[in-house]
Amino acid sequence: MLNEELKAKITELLAAATFEEGGDPMATGWLNINVDAKDWLPLATQLRNDDTLFFNYLFCLTCIDWKTHLTMVYHLSSTRYRHNIVIKSKLDRNNPVIETVSHIWRTADFHEREVYEMFGVNFLNHPDLRLLILPDGWEGKNPMRKDFEDPVNMIKL
Amino acid sequence: MLEEVGTTTEGDLIINVGPQHPATHGVLHLVITLNGETIKKVEPHLGFIHRSIEKMCESLTYRQFIYVTSRMDYLSAHINNHACALCVEKGLQAEIPARAQVIRVLMDELTRIASHELWWGAMAMDLGAFTPFFHAFRERETINDIMEETCGARLTMNYMVPGGVMQDIHPNFQRRVKEFMQLYKRKIHEYDEMVTGNIIFQNRMKNVGYLSPEDAVSYGCSGPTARGSGVSCDIRKLYPYEVYSKLEFDEILETGGDSFARYMVRIREMQQSIRIIEQLIDNIPEGDFQAKTKAVLKLPKGEFYSRVETARGEFGVYIVSEGGTTPYRIKFRSPGFSNLSVLDHIARGSKLGDMVAMMGTLDLVIPDIDR
Structure with a gap:
């Protein structure tokens, strides 16, 4: 599906979704969609199960710390139609909460655990939300947040 | 805990x-x-071995951060560098000279052969066969020597830079690659005779670690791991970069979904890499090996994503730029991280001894997973 068709289809599914041409449209050409955290799970279910969308491949899941808020970023692709979209969702920096999608895309299990420890995002209903990469008993701030400072190992230019 | x-x-x-x-x-x-x-x-x-490379990159410039990525999947160092260079070039909207493009693809494919060689040797060793390891390393050593001559390094090459490659190929490069191809084509049949056709090996690989196509996609598997289940996911074919769209090669698909299918994908991929190298080695265009870029690179505000096919699967670089000389946030989508997550799924219900074979066919490189 072309971006225009995707836009129309997703507006149909979720009227509250807003669209942006993320960065340079020439660079990726992918449709960027902003959704509310509370709308994410129902939309994700439809994106995966709708026969004309069929986004079955979540190839990248990450988070960005914008100092005022966090943004969850989901890169989705379809192995049947080969179209790609990017979903973004703003989260409150002090209490970041979003529904898990690990039951829809199994790869989200590990990726969400990584975001959980690195950014402190709490994924509701995640089956196994524990530290994955950080050592056991890690205390302190989430390392990938912008205000994290490690006095010993930090690189500064 | x-x-x-x-x-x-x-x-x-x-x-x-x-x-x-x-x-x-x-x-x-x-x-x-x-x-x-x-x-x-x-x-x-x-x-x-988590080094928090993503955090490190936030304080490195667009020229510097590429060097760190060689340390992730150190067996696909060239291809990692390639992905980063591509992503920065997208931001700069730089045109890459034809010569640099061909050199890059040649290096990528040599890397792929070297990586699959090491996997093959190590995988056979996992199953108790010690000799293949030496055979694999003999050929891989030749590739490393070729790399060393041109790039100056054997493992962490850092040869691809935004705009092209760091320096021109060594005068011996073409001759030595051709010599290697001759040697390699004689040797590759030995691999099949030594390991693939071995009945003990086949019994340990077939019907072990079954991964269905749906699960492969759901777990985010890519590269030979997913192609062994019949999922078409070769980035070189689907989203071609550099000169891949002009080349003749096949995307290798096996439908078995078991350890043996994943094994066969890699064995057959090596032959496709040879095909690609043969098409390019005598056709390296004349011209510059690097486009003219500014000394200090600044990416415009925005987001850039590039995906390439490494020896292990889809590698993605996601740069969020605020317009400065360093990335605001960088995310490396490493193939190994997703491929590892499927291990629990495929290993359940099988014997402990078979798990080692399954891990072998997932081709895990730990620095790539930990980053």
């Missing part, structure tokens, strides 16, 4: 494989719940 060796309330045995274990090819810790010899659960614990 790290479990100690012990038994659960149901009488299952919990054992630790790693962090230091020859079969994990690196510092990976697996906590395995066993019922007799049957695996009930595999739980990977990561992070033993």
Whole structure:
């Protein structure tokens, strides 16, 4: 599906979704969609199960710390139609909460655990939300947040 | 929490494989719940070589951060560098000279052969065959020598830079690659005679570690791991970059979904890499090896994503730029991280001894997973 068709289809599914041409449209050409955290799970279910969308491949899941808020970023692709979209969702920096999608895309299990420890995002209903990469008993701030400072190992230019 | 060796309330045995274990090819810790010899659960614990490369990159410039990425998947160092260079070039909207494009693809494919060689040797060793390791390393050594001559390094090349490649190829490059191709084409049949056709090997690989196409996609598997299940996912074919769209090569698909299918994908991929190199080695265009770029690179505000096919699967670089000389946020989508997550799924219900074979066919490189 072309971006225009995707836009129309997703507006149909979720009227509250807003669209942006993320960065340079020439660079990726992918449709960027902003959704509310509370709308994410129902939309994700439809994106995966709708026969004309069929986004079955979540190839990248990450988070960005914008100092005022966090943004969850989901890169989705379809192995049947080969179209790609990017979903973004703003989260409150002090209490970041979003529904898990690990039951829809199994790869989200590990990726969400990584975001959980690195950014402190709490994924509701995640089956196994524990530290994955950080050592056991890690205390302190989430390392990938912008205000994290490690006095010993930090690189500064 | 790290479990100690012990038994659960149901009488299952919990054992630790790693962090230091020859079969994990690196510092990976697996906590395995066993019922007799049957695996009930595999739980990977990561992070033993986590260097937080993504955080590091936030304070490195667009020229500097590429060097760090060689240290992730060190067997696909060239291809990692390539992805980063592509992503920065997208931001700069730089045109890459034809010569640089061809050199890049040549290096990528040589890397792919070298990486699959190492995988093949190590994988056979996992199953108890020691000789293949030496055969694989003999050929891989030649590739490393060719790389060393042109790039100055054998493992962490850092040869691709935004705008092209760092320096021109060595005068001996073409001759030595052609010599290697001659040698390699004679040797590659030995691999099949030595390992692939071996009945013990086949019995240990066939019908073991089955991964269905749906699960492969759902778990985010890519590269030979997914193609062994018949999922078409070769980025070189689907989203071609550089000169791949003009080349003749096949995307290797196997439909078995078991360990043997994944094994066969890699074996057949090496032959496709040879095909690509043969098409290019005599056709390196004349011209510049690097486009003219500014000394200090600044990316415009925005987001850039590039995806390439490494020896292990889809590698993605996601740069969020605020317009400065360093990335605001960078994310590396490493193939190994997703491929590892499927291990628990495919290992359940099989024997402990077979798990080593399954790990071998996932082709895990631990620094790539931990980043």
